[in-house]
Amino acid sequence: MMIAGDIIAEILPPEGAGPFPQAADPLVIDERGFGWVPHAFRRGFCSYTLITRGMGIAWWPLSEIGGAIIAVYGGNPAQPTDESVVFSISRDGLSGLIADLQSIADQLERL
Secondary structure, three states: OOOOOOEEEEEOOOOOOOOOOOOOOEEOOOOOOOOEEEOOOOOOOOEEEEEOEEEEEEEEEEEEEEEEEEEEEEEEOOOEEEEEEEEEEEEEHHHHHHHHHHHHHHHHHHH
């Protein structure tokens, strides 16, 4: 119940934070559904990767870092694949990832 004069906390992005940028390099997808995906850490390199339709996700707590192990599986029940990425992430890192994904969702709404 709100009482006159109560303050409602509002979560704001960090000052100076802009939208999560769209990738600058082109993504080329062939007729088989594979793409030449620019490498995130090796400028000028690409990997030939299956572009899956959807994803599944699982996670396990990782108390040593106050975070989690997250597994992201490519595909969907009708089109499963063996593609996956498994990574460790801190709670702060997860909060940043969530903010980046929300920024992408917000930008897609404006397209």
